[in-house]
Amino acid sequence: MTAVLQVALAGGVTGSLYGLLAVGIVLIYRTTGVLNFAYGAIAAVCACFMYVLLTGPRLNFWLALPLALIFAVALGIALERLFARPVLNAPVFTKAIATLALALVLQTVAQQIWPQLAQPEHFPSPFEGHATRIGGLYISAIGVTVLGVTAVVMVALALFLNRTRLGIAMRATADNQPVARLMGVPVGLVFPLVWALSAVVAALTGILFASQQAVIDVQFMDPLLILAFVAAVLGGLESLPGALLGGLIVGLTDSLLALVLAGRHVGALDVSDPGIRAALIFGGFVLVLLLRPQGLFGQAVLRKV
C-alpha cells in the first residue's frame, strides 16, 4: 500500500509539471489560436537563463528567481510582437507549424549564447538533498514545492481570469475577438499579456523541473512537452482545470505503469523499459481520442478561434 501511495505521489508531482505546461499551452491556444509547440523551448530558455544567473554571477536562488520571471515576461512580449503578431490571421495549422520553427530558433540561439548548455549541466537548487518522511512516505522538498506552486498558480490564474477586469477581458477576447474590440478592449495589449503570463508559467515549470532533476540543458524540456500536449488535448484544449487534470492523469498513469511493469518481461521484451510505458500511454491516448474526440473534459470538437 505504501508503495502505491509513494508511486501515486511521484505521479502527482510529474503530473503537475505536465499539467502546468498544459495550462500554459491552453492559455495561449484559447486566446490567440496558436498551438504552441515552442512552449517547451520557452520554458527551457527561461530555466537556462536562471542556470546562468546561478552559476555565472553566483546569485542566490531566491534572487535569481524573480529575475528569471522578469526575463520570461520580456521573452513572452518579444515573441508576441516578433512572432505571433505577424502570423495572427494565418490558419491554425500554419501557426502551429511556425511554432516548430520557433522552437528550433530558440534552442539554437540559446545554444549559441550559452554553449556550455549544449551538454547536460548540474542545476543547483536549495531543494537538493532535502526530504522528509511522513508515515511511511518519503517526500522530497522539490516534490512538495511542485505541488504547492501548481496549486498557487492555478488559484491565482482562476482569480485573475474570473475576478479582474483584465482577466475577464482576456476571456472575452478568447471568446469573440472582434466584439471584444467593439467593447473597447485593446486587443493589441491583451495578446502580449497572454504571452507574458504563459511564459511565466513556462519559466516556473522549467525551473521546477530542472530543480527536480538537478540537471539542465537546452533541450531538457522536450520530453515533457509531448506529454503536456497529451494532457492539454485530454483536457479538451478548452479549460485550464481540464489541462491540469489531464496532466495529473498522464503523470499518475506513467508512475503506476512503472510500478506494475517493474521487472516484468513479455517473452524476450523487457516491458519495464520507459519506452514501452510511453508507447502504452500514447496508445491509450489514441484510444481516448477515438472514443471522445473532444477530450475527456472538452465540450465541442471544433471551436472558432
Add this chain to the structure above:
Amino acid sequence: MLKVERVSTGYGPLEVLREVSLEARAGEIVAVLGANGAGKTTLMRALTGLLATRAGAIWLDGQHVERLAPERRVRLGLALVPEGRDLFGSLTVRENLVMGAFTRRASAEIEAAMARVLAYFPRLKDRLHAQAASLSGGEGQMLAIGRALMSQPRALLLDEPSQGLAPIVVEAVFDVLARLNRDEGLTILLVEQNARKALGIAGRAYVLQSGTVALHGTPRELADTATLRELYLGG
C-alpha cells in the same frame, strides 16, 4: 451627433458602399432600411471601425473618427449592438455587462450603469450568473443592448435588432429603444430589414440600395413612395 459623408468601402475588389452620406442628429432615432446585401452591415462595420473606410469622412460630435480604432470610438461614445447579438457566450450575463463597461474605470460608475441597464431589462436580473449562451433569443437581445448601454454611449448603433425574434419580443425591444430615446435623449441609428417596425419608432429613415442611399425622409414621406411600399412593406 453622427454624420457620414460620402463614405466608400468594401472588401478586396468588391466595393460595397459607394459615397454613402447620412446623419443622425442628437436625440434622433434614425432607421437605415435595405434588403439583404444592400450594405447595411458593412455600414455598421465602417461606423464602428471594424472595417476601414476607403474614402469619405465619419464625424462623431464634430470630431473626425474614420481613422480611429474601434476602441477609441467606443471611448468617444459610440456603441454597437451587433447583428445576431454576438454575445460572449462562455461568459456570464454579469461578465458580459462588465465587458460592456470596459472603457469605464470607476467601479461606482460601472455599478450605476448596471443598475440602470437592469432597470430597463429586469429579466436579466435573475440571470446575472447564467452563461450568456444559455439565454433565449429575447434575453440575448436584451443583454446585447444592455452591454452596449454599459459604455454610456452618446449614440447607439443597432444592426438588425429584430432578427430571429418572435413578434412579441420585437415589440418589447423596440419599446425599450423608444423609451431610451424619449427618457434619456439617446441618439439611435438602427439598421433593419423589418421596415414597418423601424419606421414605427424612427424620426427619419434612409433606404440603402446596392450600396448607395436611394431615398431618405420622414417615415410618412417614405411610406408614400411606391418603391418603399413594393420593396419593404409588402405592397
